[in-house]
Amino acid sequence: MKCKVIAVANMKGGVGKTATVVGLAEALAAEGAETLVVDLDPQANASICLAGDSILKTLIEEGNTIDAFLDDRFFRKKSEASIAPRIRTNVSNVFHLNDQLMLSLLASSSELRLLERKLVFELTKTGFSLDRIVESLHSIIKDQLRRTRKDYDYIVFDCAPGISALTEVSLRLADLVIVPTIPDFLSTYGLHSFCSNLWTGDIAKRTTLKKPKRPHVLITRKRPTREHTQTIERLRMEAATTGSGFGIFRTEIPERTAIAEALGKIHEWPSFSQKWKDGTAATLEELVTEVEEALNGT
Amino acid sequence: MPVSIGDIARQMVVLLPQDGAPVLNRVMRVMLARRLETTIDQDHYFEARDLLLRQGRVGIQRGQGGQVFLLPEKASQAAPPKASEVPAPVGWTEAQLMKPLKAYLHGPFAKGLDLPKEAACVVQDTSAIGPRRGRWARPDFILVSAMKFNLMPGAQVDVHSFELKAESGATDLAVYEALAQTRFTHFGHLVWHLPEQSESEARLAEIAQQCDQHGIGLIRMFDPDNAEACEILVDPVRKATLPAIVDGFLERRLSGDQRNKIAHAINGARA
Numbered sequence: 001m002k003c004k005v006i007a008v009a010n011m012k013g014g015v016g017k018t019a020t021v022v023g024l025a026e027a028l029a030a031e032g033a034e035t036l037v038v039d040l041d042p043q044a045n046a047s048i049c050l051a052g053d054s055i056l057k058t059l060i061e062e063g064n065t066i067d068a069f070l071d072d073r074f075f076r077k078k079s080e081a082s083i084a085p086r087i088r089t090n091v092s093n094v095f096h097l098n099d100q101l102m103l104s105l106l107a108s109s110s111e112l113r114l115l116e117r118k119l120v121f122e123l124t125k126t127g128f129s130l131d132r133i134v135e136s137l138h139s140i141i142k143d144q145l146r147r148t149r150k151d152y153d154y155i156v157f158d159c160a161p162g163i164s165a166l167t168e169v170s171l172r173l174a175d176l177v178i179v180p181t182i183p184d185f186l187s188t189y190g191l192h193s194f195c196s197n198l199w200t201g202d203i204a205k206r207t208t209l210k211k212p213k214r215p216h217v218l219i220t221r222k223r224p225t226r227e228h229t230q231t232i233e234r235l236r237m238e239a240a241t242t243g244s245g246f247g248i249f250r251t252e253i254p255e256r257t258a259i260a261e262a263l264g265k266i267h268e269w270p271s272f273s274q275k276w277k278d279g280t281a282a283t284l285e286e287l288v289t290e291v292e293e294a295l296n297g298t
Numbered sequence: 299m300p301v302s303i304g305d306i307a308r309q310m311v312v313l314l315p316q317d318g319a320p321v322l323n324r325v326m327r328v329m330l331a332r333r334l335e336t337t338i339d340q341d342h343y344f345e346a347r348d349l350l351l352r353q354g355r356v357g358i359q360r361g362q363g364g365q366v367f368l369l370p371e372k373a374s375q376a377a378p379p380k381a382s383e384v385p386a387p388v389g390w391t392e393a394q395l396m397k398p399l400k401a402y403l404h405g406p407f408a409k410g411l412d413l414p415k416e417a418a419c420v421v422q423d424t425s426a427i428g429p430r431r432g433r434w435a436r437p438d439f440i441l442v443s444a445m446k447f448n449l450m451p452g453a454q455v456d457v458h459s460f461e462l463k464a465e466s467g468a469t470d471l472a473v474y475e476a477l478a479q480t481r482f483t484h485f486g487h488l489v490w491h492l493p494e495q496s497e498s499e500a501r502l503a504e505i506a507q508q509c510d511q512h513g514i515g516l517i518r519m520f521d522p523d524n525a526e527a528c529e530i531l532v533d534p535v536r537k538a539t540l541p542a543i544v545d546g547f548l549e550r551r552l553s554g555d556q557r558n559k560i561a562h563a564i565n566g567a568r569a
Binding site: 053054055088089090091092093094095098099100102269 | 322324325327328329331332334335336337338340363497500
């Protein structure tokens, strides 16, 4: 199977990006797919949810993080530095049908935030424009993905809120962009801004890089309220309009305590269905089916 | 990179809870895969487990796909592993912590009770005394103090029970264990070996809260080599256990000399 790259992003924070990444990655792995999660968020929430605090601490101490890789490449001038040896395989504490989920992780740390700023600051001083920085990052990450993708069926990027250089790169490299969105006024306001920025706005016009694929909205943290129901109806109508800037998944992730609890199970050894309780496992399986359809164009 | 059966066995000994708590086979395979960063084939896993079983290092239990647990060191002495198979040093086991706890109870803890000099205070290892079938009926230690008052009639007898847990062993279940033991005693304590900087410190707030909620004392043992290096984090609440039950419990746990010492303190001349 050819490796597919999925980016999970939204300008807005708190919309369930990390929950989507962890849930989707585990559901893909439960289907038997070799899955790599690349954490691009300095909050490192996906890293801690997947690896647990103890392993993450070791990864950070040993420099096995995305920021350590970028530091080596850009500031220590180690051209041979690569992400492959920094990937932690067999990272999951979850099993399915008596076997460990086949999940790997390229972790992030809080240093990533400073490193991105340093990158922009230092490279701008040497005459790089912002677009050139993105292009340079794009070239490096694309090359690393080319070397890594043979080992995986899926690579899932967990992007930080906002549109950082790394987020932009991952969106341009992805075969599928998922935008988790809470169906309320503020989140959908951010959604339009996010789409227009990257797909039709200034950033899209300026760059020479490939335009990202049309994003797919995933409804998250849905509650049975009139506002949520009406917003979902409106989003679905918009998505169905010819020339719409985004598609939308049929699957909707409800707001459930079980999801928050699942993310906190880092010191337990649950099965996939024990971890994603109250029907969440079934919802994630539906999402996997839709993701596969979207990737295969069916 | 493929790992040998010896590697898997070595890591299994390191990963198994030192207090002998059983781990499901499928969970142990995931723990091993995470530690060794490679998939552990089921056949290889069972080969490694059987190797340890033959060496007397582990025991097995049936149910839920089977469980494996670490045997106490004494039981495994018959077939010591080769030098090359000795795992990396691990934390103190419960068995190793018994002696330091006894020294602490005889020393700083007893001193902290501030008993009058005529009072009696005995410490007894009860980890192997008592009914085998009774669940949570065997505290690791008990401490009994007995004293008479200067003016008031009668005597005061306090029985403390202590449940000892190694670094990785303290869970909410340990709190319930200490609580269950207070059906025979007045004060229940959980003693947890939790060194500075321990990863298990993450659980400390929750365990302390559980102890507080159930009126169980919590004693943190920082350094087993130093009896002074224990800290009482939560004070226990005295339980109103019926004297007849306490009496029956002590009857079966204390030696003749210890019983005489207590009786003498209660029935002897007033302080």
